Amino acid sequence: MSDKKTVSLALSNVSHSYGTTSVLQTLNLQVKNGEVVVLVGPSGCGKTTILNLLSGHLQPSTGRVQRTGNIRTVYQHDGLFPWLTVEENIAMGLRSVSDTAQREKEKQDLVELIHLRGFENHYPHQLSGGMRQRVELARALAGQSDILLMDEPFSALDYQTRLRMRLELVRILEQRPRTVVFVTHDIEEAAQLADRVLVLSSRPATVCRELEILTPRPRDLTGSTVIETMKTILMELGLQH
Amino acid sequence: MINSKHTSSSQKKLQILLPVLVLAGVILLWIIITYTNLFPAYALPTPGAVLKSFKEEFESGRLMNDIIASLWRVAVGFVLSATLGIPAGLWLGQHLYARQACVPMLNFFRFLSPLAWIPFAILWFHIGDKPAVFLIFMATFFPLALATMSAVATIPSIYFKVAKDYNYKGIELLTKVTFPSILPQIITALRVSYGIAWVVIVAAEMVGCQDGLGYGIWDARNGLRLDSAVCYMIVIGVLGMGIDRLLAQLTKLPNVRWGYER
Numbered sequence: 001m002s003d004k005k006t007v008s009l010a011l012s013n014v015s016h017s018y019g020t021t022s023v024l025q026t027l028n029l030q031v032k033n034g035e036v037v038v039l040v041g042p043s044g045c046g047k048t049t050i051l052n053l054l055s056g057h058l059q060p061s062t063g064r065v066q067r068t069g070n071i072r073t074v075y076q077h078d079g080l081f082p083w084l085t086v087e088e089n090i091a092m093g094l095r096s097v098s099d100t101a102q103r104e105k106e107k108q109d110l111v112e113l114i115h116l117r118g119f120e121n122h123y124p125h126q127l128s129g130g131m132r133q134r135v136e137l138a139r140a141l142a143g144q145s146d147i148l149l150m151d152e153p154f155s156a157l158d159y160q161t162r163l164r165m166r167l168e169l170v171r172i173l174e175q176r177p178r179t180v181v182f183v184t185h186d187i188e189e190a191a192q193l194a195d196r197v198l199v200l201s202s203r204p205a206t207v208c209r210e211l212e213i214l215t216p217r218p219r220d221l222t223g224s225t226v227i228e229t230m231k232t233i234l235m236e237l238g239l240q241h
Numbered sequence: 242m243i244n245s246k247h248t249s250s251s252q253k254k255l256q257i258l259l260p261v262l263v264l265a266g267v268i269l270l271w272i273i274i275t276y277t278n279l280f281p282a283y284a285l286p287t288p289g290a291v292l293k294s295f296k297e298e299f300e301s302g303r304l305m306n307d308i309i310a311s312l313w314r315v316a317v318g319f320v321l322s323a324t325l326g327i328p329a330g331l332w333l334g335q336h337l338y339a340r341q342a343c344v345p346m347l348n349f350f351r352f353l354s355p356l357a358w359i360p361f362a363i364l365w366f367h368i369g370d371k372p373a374v375f376l377i378f379m380a381t382f383f384p385l386a387l388a389t390m391s392a393v394a395t396i397p398s399i400y401f402k403v404a405k406d407y408n409y410k411g412i413e414l415l416t417k418v419t420f421p422s423i424l425p426q427i428i429t430a431l432r433v434s435y436g437i438a439w440v441v442i443v444a445a446e447m448v449g450c451q452d453g454l455g456y457g458i459w460d461a462r463n464g465l466r467l468d469s470a471v472c473y474m475i476v477i478g479v480l481g482m483g484i485d486r487l488l489a490q491l492t493k494l495p496n497v498r499w500g501y502e503r
Contacts, residue, residue, distance in 0.1 A: 081497035
């Protein structure tokens, strides 16, 4: 699990382009151990590209990606294998655990953690969107994972479910701390979840503002920290003056 | 709740009743046409004559023998083409260049009626099970391989990303990610190509065999026994439907339901 590594994840001078379209320009990003970094930016600015570079699904055109530890990604939707049950999907994350009894216990714990007892044998298409995302989260947390990359994991959900899932994530990370890089276009989400928010410019993406938020989680949606942070992000994005 | 249960049970009754009514209508029409002598008796047998020949064929054991012969040929040809066609499709689906190279040729053979192979089937395999099995194989291999191939080629890339995150590699990637993700489409392809096989077997047996349902029809024609031919036609249709119902059960497997429900 996430133990005393100093820097888990870093991009140094990374640029990336698809064909002639430059998506990222000399981007630098250092993620500290146990930190929750949220990337916000206009759609199409290259947020997902950053995650793909971090996870190794994509190699940068120039620059260096440094990562130590086991990385798992939580996707926006359809990340679960539809032919596996809730339990079997979660068990994917425990493949490296060789002890059967321990694996079984860990699986039960995770089902408990995401409050889906009784749904172990359901298939993803039999669950609601919020439940599916909880299963994905449990799968990503299972076993030897150190870093979670979250690619707009709640953006396919309705507003109220999204609010609830934020609280869930905070509660779950409380119990199982991980280093998190979270990509979203939802500034509320950023303000409620992040230790650090990076506001990205439109393509080619560069970091145009970095905000540290020291108030501990869970943070009240209408509390002053969240409101202030949202104001700052909105101004940075040119949506408020 | 009670109301909805009531409607669903009466709907079920309708589901059975309506087709039975249509069947009764068709038989009635048949009786009327034969009764009015619209066609000469030798050209259109009466339902009674067909029933009688059904009894005859059944008691002589010939019908049973023909059913078994046909089922066996279809089964062998079909299993053969599935065991070769599905892996071929899996491989082609994963290799773009192989796909580009082979698809035109595969398509060519798919659109070539399997019956065109009859002269070759008889020259190469003479008379008996073999030419029929060969024709079934030629009829089903290409659609199965092509369907599997396009299913593999359109697997959402997210599954492979997830597979990479969770360390699925090599044979495990194939059996635990690629194959289950296309299984619903494979089942559909099996049903479609089984349908082709069942149609082709009748024609195949008319020329290359001394028994089987297709031969039964051919033999009845030669003896001007159209009552017997109709009896064989009914058996072919009913058996075809029955086996398709069996294959349809595959779609009820819990780990493929997702492919049909969303």
